[in-house]
Amino acid sequence: MNKNYLLIVISAIIIIGGLLLWQRGRFASETELNEVSQELEAVSSQDWEDSGLEELSPNASTSTSSDSEITKELAMMTGQKCETIKSKKSISGFKLRVGQVIGLKTTLRRGRAVDFLQRLINMVLPRVKDFRGLKLTAIDKSGVLNIGIKDKSIFPEIVPEESKVSFGLEISVVPKTRKREEALEVYSLLKFPIIKKKNG
Numbered sequence: 689m690n691k692n693y694l695l696i697v698i699s700a701i702i703i704i705g706g707l708l709l710w711q712r713g714r715f716a717s718e719t720e721l722n723e724v725s726q727e728l729e730a731v732s733s734q735d736w737e738d739s740g741l742e743e744l745s746p747n748a749s750t751s752t753s754s755d756s757e758i759t760k761e762l763a764m765m766t767g768q769k770c771e772t773i774k775s776k777k778s779i780s781g782f783k784l785r786v787g788q789v790i791g792l793k794t795t796l797r798r799g800r801a802v803d804f805l806q807r808l809i810n811m812v813l814p815r816v817k818d819f820r821g822l823k824l825t826a827i828d829k830s831g832v833l834n835i836g837i838k839d840k841s842i843f844p845e846i847v848p849e850e851s852k853v854s855f856g857l858e859i860s861v862v863p864k865t866r867k868r869e870e871a872l873e874v875y876s877l878l879k880f881p882i883i884k885k886k887n888g
Contacts (some may be wrong), residue, residue: 736797736798740874741801741861741862741863741878742863742864743795743797744795744797744805744862745794745795745796746796746804747791747857747858747859748856749791750792757851757853758853758855761840761851762794764843764845764846765845765846766800766804767800770792770793770794771792771793771794771795773792805878808835808859809879811843811844812843813835815842816837820883821881821882822880823882824883827868829868831867831871831872832871833863833880835860835861836858836859840854840856861875872884
């Protein structure tokens, strides 16, 4: 597929995702989450297949005292229910038991991924304090882009005055290719703000 055509297609689906999100406003219920997701998937399923991405995976660490609140807010940010990450072994020094919930994760594809991607690039990252771009070191040898967000309050769905918990996010952007240079090209087409040259 022609690279310029691909760029136009991806830009279009990102704009459509943003318009649908703006039209509905903040998510108020699980029913609305599902309705918006269905609309997004209906307009972007094939285009997502052509995007060069396999999935987006936002996740957050948690503790038993804050599980419910973090689950609620992560669902607001991603438009999808979270899966729990459980400890596979016990570590007495950290008071960690086998099977204990240590984190939450989501796996986004198609419409939901388009929606999240639109907000991440155009709204969330620009709100990061002193943000100057993503470093090349954020892309591992397999081409996966790992983005750390220290403060979840920069997401537009979160109202700081109403939030009861503080947590950060680790977002993994997984490309279809496993070649780092090809993945970098995909991210460039999608307009991720990656710093390609070292300063100085």
